[in-house]
Amino acid sequence: MNYDLNKLNKEQQKTSTLAGLKKLLQLIAHEKRTLVIALIAILVNSTLNLLGPLIIGHTIDTYVQHKDYSGVIHNAILLLCMYLVALFTSYSQTTLMGGVGQRMLFTLRNSIFNKLQQLPVGFFNQNKAGDLISRVNNDTDKLNQFFSQSLMQFIGNISIMVGAGIFLLIIKFDLGAATLSPAVLIVLLTLVLSPWIRRKNALNLKSVGGMSSEIQESLHNFKVIIAFNRRDYFRKRFEKANRDNYKTAIGAGLVSNVFIPVYGLFASIAQLIVLAFGIYLISIGQFSIGILMTYLLYATNFYNPLRQLAALWTNFQLAMAGWDRISQILSLETDLPLVQNGITEHGAGLLEFRNVHFGYTEDREVLHNISFRLEQGKTYALVGPTGGGKTTTASLIARLYDPSKGLVMLDGKDIRTYSPEERAQKIGFILQEPFLFTGSVKENILYGNDLYKDYTNEQLEKVIKDANLGSLLAIFESGLETPVASGGDGISLGQKQLIAFMRAVLRNPQVLILDEATANIDTITEKLLSDILDKLPETTTRVIIAHRLNTIENADEIFFVNSGEVTRAGSLNDAMDMLLQGKRVS
């Protein structure tokens, strides 16, 4: 399945502003009470702002012109009180919406992270970690900014505009219509330009993701970069990503800023219309100075928010572009679903591949029509040249992927019928490059193991000794409390493999897969591991992938994996011949 977020097909990419907005609103649906209070606050604020020009006009015509200063002072105090209440409502709505935005950000980041936890290995093969981090951090923040800062401003501005527009039309309809006509052009222009702005913003967010991937890759591989003196190479790559980001940011900024001067121009034209027409109306006795003042203030009240709406609209487009990138992740489903009514067979082997085909991508098949069967309690070895398909076969045993054709049976049932927990309990997989978390040896050993999670060190040490793993633990200076640094970088690769080995064995799986698990371990420790493997419960089936043939000399059966085909190799000597000749016997 295609999981590459930057190459989704049209169907996967299809998003509409309305549908996106609807889904987004669901995220804050439980905030109804806060939203209603914030809405009331902003409407009160707009109303107070709209009453201002009326009172000012009335003061000029009634009190200023008749030199009634007590009336002027009275209205001035009234205006001051109104502006203070407006300030309070504005502060309240900002604080309330700030909280809504932060809570939404929290939920959204959790949802994306949870979704990432559910997606299959194929998704992570096809996407760069840096880009995903950028989506979780940066794109969600764009949404937060819109919700916490822009949404209520948006509503407030629209209500002021609508109110001001109504007053303009009521006071004098023909002048009102002339004053509002530039706004119609602005709305049309906005509608035409919006998709373009959204596209430009999406490109910009994508380039931020690209830059983040470059940083992640170079930080992750810093040892190789230094060892190969490739700093210049990565510097150039980063410079290119940074330049791409710079260009897309300039592009997005340019299109976004196109509105601001255009809006300004239209607002000025509207004011000119009011002034010219208003002065004419005064000259023919239809308007008073106070009404002209009120009119001018309403025109400003109409066009100022419109100008701000341009900026808010840009924020909205940016938030929607961010939301598109986020919802691309949220809408993905795992291609490893739980199958309810899979085949169940008695008497099947513990594990069986039936005519399995598999490819990481649709255009290249890696495993071709593989069939084999593993019995309980036996030891199997997979040998073969590099790139032959051993790890891929093991990955299908652990259901990191599903076959494109064919079936994998585990313990008499289609492997797809097991829940991830059941499967992880039955299958232990020690990867070629085990990953350790920051913490202690104990925390890493107990990772994913609920059975011993509350054990004290003494209890756990006893369990480890009983599982014949004591000699491995003794290799670590401070035993269970030996610290492990981020990604396990503070300890050797061999030691990592030992921890991964203890982690897998303590779960007591039915099938234990060791993928080159002893490749970085000295001969004496390797012998220790071999003894431990021999002492595993009789029911444990072992699948050992190894390049060094001495590690598999005790295997009950050897499979030769080459060019995506799996065949029985017969004896160790036969396997050796096949490896040396690079071909298989039929």
Ligand SMILES: Nc1ncnc2c1ncn2[C@@H]1O[C@H](COP(=O)(O)OP(=O)(O)OP(=O)(O)O)[C@@H](O)[C@H]1O
């Ligand atoms: N994540 C992946 N995406 C695409 N192709 C892959 C991926 N992993 C492996 N392959 C390809 O699948 C084929 C089999 O690889 P696999 O890792 O199974 O070989 P292997 O026998 O385990 O090799 P090695 O002995 O080097 O570990 C190779 O051609 C490899 O290039």
